[in-house]
Amino acid sequence: MPQEHHKQENHKVVSKHSTFAAGCMVTLAVVFSGFQQVQAKSPVSEDIRLNQLGFSPLSEKIAVLITQESRQKNPEFVVRAADTGEEVLSGKLQASSEKTWGGQSALVADFSRVKTPGTYQLEISGNGESEPLRSASFQVDDTIYQDLAAASLKAFYYQRASMELKEVHAGPWHRAAGHPDDKVLIHPSAASDSRPENTVVSAPKGWYDAGDYNKYVVNSGITMGTLMSAYERFPEYFAAQSLNIPESDNALPDILDEVRYNLEWLAAMQDPADGGVYHKLTTAGFEGMVAAHKATQPRYMVQKTTAAALDFAAVMAQAARVYAPYSEEESNKHREAALAAWQWAEQHPAVTYRQDALNETFDPDVTTGAYGDEQLDDERLWAAAELYLATGDRDFWSVIAAATPAYSLPNWADVRWLGYYSLLAHKDKLPPDSGTWRSAIEKQLILAARQLRRDGEQSAYRVPMVSDPGLFVWGSNAVAANQGILFLEAFRITGDSGFLRSAEATRDYLLGRNATGFSYVTGFGRKTPQHPHHRLAAANPDMPPLPGFLVGGPNPSQQDGCDYTSTVADESYTDHVCSYASNEIAINWNAPFAYLINGLHAIERRHGKGCTHHD
Ligand code: 9MR
Ligand code: CA
Secondary structure (H helix, E strand, O other), X not given: OOOOOOOHHHHHHHHHHHHHHHHHHOOOOOOOOOOOOOOOOOOEOOOEEOOOOEEOOOOOOXXXXXXXXXXXXXXXXXXXXXXXXXXXXXXXXXXXXXXXXXXXXXXXXXXXXXXXXXXXXXXXXXXXXXXXEEOOOEEEOOOOOHHHHHHHHHHHHHOEOOXXXXXXXXXXXXXXXXXXXXXXXXXXXXXXXXXXOOOEEOOOXXXXXXXXXXXXXXXXXXXXXXXXXXXXXXXXXXXXXXXXXXXXXXXXXHHHHHHHHHXXXXXXXXXXXXXXXXXXXXXXXXXXXXXXXXXXXXXEEEEEOHHHHHHHHHHHHXXXXXXXXXXXXXXXXXXXXXXXXXXHHHHOOOOOOOHHHHHHHOOOOOOOOOOOOOOOHHHHHHHHHHHHHHHOOHHHHHHHHOOOOOOOOOEOOXXXXXXXXXXXXXXXXXXXXXXXXXXHHHHHHHHHXXXXXXXXXXXXXXXXXXXXXXXXXXXXXXXXXXHHHHHHHHHHHXXXXXXXXXXXXXXXXXXXXXXXXXXXXXXXXXXXXXXXXXXXXHOOOOXXXXXXXXXXXXXXXXXXXXXXXXXXXXXXXXXXXXXXXXXXXXXXXHHHHHHHHHHHHHHHHHHHHHOOOOO
């Protein structure tokens, strides 16, 4: 794995947990049946799909065999220790209720009873082949997610604009600074009395949005909200995590240092004259696939919008809460900024971003990501929720109380449930008379999670994501990651470990138990994206892609016009740099992924340590 070394303290924490875990293991049932060396090894079968990193000892452990055979022969599987070939468990595969969407049969091997830490391999025989089929080796251990958990957040550091990435932090991916963004031009669409067209303003720092180098407020909004909520749910866990970033030695948890780097940029997206927030900081068109420091086209502040103001207000209000224990001054500044943006949005409730219309009026034409959204009730709800929690002002509560929610999975254009997640997680701050309201919201959340869990159990891969082809939009892997967050929230509220199993199944989906057999995260797994649509990676072709990035994933709309081998919803993925519709990386996809991986790791470590898993 391409990880650099973590701080010393981190190692200590981990070894302590492993000792606890090992102590528990003696009581767990494992079937041993003598020593049998693996015969002449057949190559790894690509038809066996499983999480390529492996499993936490107490999790459900499933592999899926994809086969053209329609006869239901229920072949047998054997799990062997990878080094000695010793058999530790055997059983029969069971047919999934549904075929894959590509029309193949799916047979499920459940080896959840293997709980002793170690490295294993799965063998399947009796499926009409002369030789047993073999899976790649996989690990069972509580520590295997530590590196991925850190890398999913370190990815944000690699996306930093305006600073050099030094070798001590970035390892072989060190690079020169790109995009100082200290001379940003006011685009005519954003001109105001105090800042006429071509006024030069400064808005350095922040993260590049995705494979491109622009910085978009709307997409940064959901990204930061998701990361700060991850921190709020697992504060002790994150306090002990080191990402080896330049700020690792200060008092702030590293995840909050990373978010702060983007907050500093975000603050500069607000016009101090009126509280309005520019929609994006961007070049007129996308840059070529060149290194950051060679991408030097002029950068513009483009039109103030209501969505940008409301997302900004939500993020700043949440930041006021999250950073308060570290700096009262910083917290107050964020709250003031949030309130000013809210005021602007109340005065301008329907300024939507319509890029085509803008280009008919203003020059230069802007053709980069639009993040245009016509439905702004959800942004207003999210901002009101965070502002209510930040101020206790009942006016904000009345916005919340007036809404009738049905559950909707968050994405950049629908942030309603980021607001509800925050409110539910801060029950102590809700009005005393809000008990009925709260139960109704919790009910919506639990119903949605339960339905998704049921649908997933029917699917060929036994994963929630493969329950509806309609989920396979641009960035489908982030739909899965956000489903994972929904399950973690349902688990937090109910304590029902079935939801934890579903979150783990979602992790398994992203790391290989899926229709393409890819682990969709750069650098983690045996079959991973090698050619992401990522300018920082493409500019460095002699290096493996930057690690820890979740690619967008299968998307049958194929808007990029690249060559794909399938149009089936969950197969429509191509590991080619041209494929921005299936193989790009993006901050709003990595954030829910980081939440899921870190959140699960935090919970599993806790459970492994105390041996209190309730199945
Ligand atoms: O994630 C965005 C997706 O929902 C939209 O359908 C798509 C087209 O507008 O844009 C995606 O976001 C891209 C953004 O516009 C520019 N930076 C890269 C983003 C990820 O592909
Ligand atoms: Ca919206």
